[in-house]
Amino acid sequence: MDHIIFKIPPLPVLITCGEGVFKTGEKHIKREYSVFDLLYVIKGELFLTEGGKPYRIREGEYIILIPGLEHYGHQGCHEDTHYFWLHFQEKSYELADQGGENWTGLKLEKGTFETPPLYSLRLPRKGKVDQKTFIEKQFRSLIDDTAENTDLPLRKQLLFEELLIHLQKEAFRIPSANERVASEAQRYIDRHYKEKLSMDRLAQALHYNQDYITRCMQKAVGLTPGQYANKARILEAKRLLSVTNDKMSSIAEQVGIDDPTYFSKLFKQMEGISPIEYRKMMKRNIE
Structure with missing residues (x-):
């Protein structure tokens, strides 16, 4: 059994x-x-x-x-x-x-x-x-209780369902062409998202057409390469906001975003609160 x-x-x-x-x-x-x-x-x-x-x-x-x-x-x-x-x-x-x-x-x-x-x-x-990186990121998101969004329990249920479906895929051990390309792209982005990442560099590293990589990732994981990279950046930014006193401009640079204003806008768009509000909330939780 x-x-x-x-x-x-x-x-x-x-x-x-x-x-x-x-x-x-x-x-x-x-x-x-x-x-x-x-x-x-x-x-x-x-x-x-x-x-x-x-x-x-x-x-x-x-x-x-x-x-x-x-x-x-x-x-x-x-x-x-x-x-x-x-x-x-x-x-x-x-x-x-x-x-x-x-x-x-x-x-x-x-x-x-x-x-x-x-x-x-x-x-x-x-x-x-x-795909250890994907699984461990999924778990990290599941145990993250810092966001004050009212829809957090629903988000976590959806993340959990994604985890189960991914474990089912892994059990088959027969990834499609889309999944193989997406997996290569994810591994590359996970290693390089803190750098000046571009679709040109990604395409050159993987030896695939840019549009083909994007289609594969959208079909396999539901995200474009840019969206996947931003998800990784914001996850790392949350860690830095929690454990350092670095300025927003420094944190933005450390996660591969040149423009602090764009960083703040992206963070709020993805987390529902600004980076400053997130840091204050973390300090309250620690105290």
């Missing part, structure tokens, strides 16, 4: 999430949840037993623990192990030996004018992630 099957709609619902560290020699306590517990290892490795079966979860791997099954660390960590955890709920699910092979195999019933189509989501209970 190595896979979990959810019939959708509805999609599972996010409850809460966070980040933790097990120091060298520490191990997971013994407990049992009534909801799903997803653990993703950022660095290091975890040794967990669930339902009497031992698992070793290495860097870049995840495990989904089943409701009602006792789990515990059967061995201490060999090194400091950093991980994300996430609890979610869905009462209707099945366990199976096999997952799906492609998207077409996941459609169970056609929809009508009054009923939606029915699909299955078939996730490995333990899996390895190829």
Whole structure:
């Protein structure tokens, strides 16, 4: 029973999430949840037993623990192990030996004018992630509670759904041409967004036409290269605003934006508050 099957709609619902560290020699306590517990290892490795079966979860791997099954660390960590955890709920699910092979195999019933189509989501209970950068950014956004937007819980549910769908894609291990190009572009942008990034440089580095890269990213991740770069810039800006006293012009420059006015406008557009308001809010939270 190595896979979990959810019939959708509805999609599972996010409850809460966070980040933790097990120091060298520490191990997971013994407990049992009534909801799903997803653990993703950022660095290091975890040794967990669930339902009497031992698992070793290495860097870049995840495990989904089943409701009602006792789990515990059967061995201490060999090194400091950093991980994300996430609890979610869905009462209707099945366990199976096999997952799906492609998207077409996941459609169970056609929809009508009054009923939606029915699909299955078939996730490995333990899996390895190829696009670590995307997954870890998604988790970072999920645990970010600093924005004061009233729609934050809904945003987080949407981010969680994106995460599940991405894990399903990873399980297939058969990325389309669009996804392969998008993945290359994401990796390049993640390394260079603090520089003078341009579509010309991106196209030269990847050896693809600019328009083709943009189409691939829009189809695969729903963002243009510029939008993806701005998302990375604002995420880093939020970190700098929280941990430094640098001026806005300096922070804008550090994340690859020359114009401080444009930086402030972009930040407010994406976060709903200005960089200055964000910094004040963070200081209040610390105090």
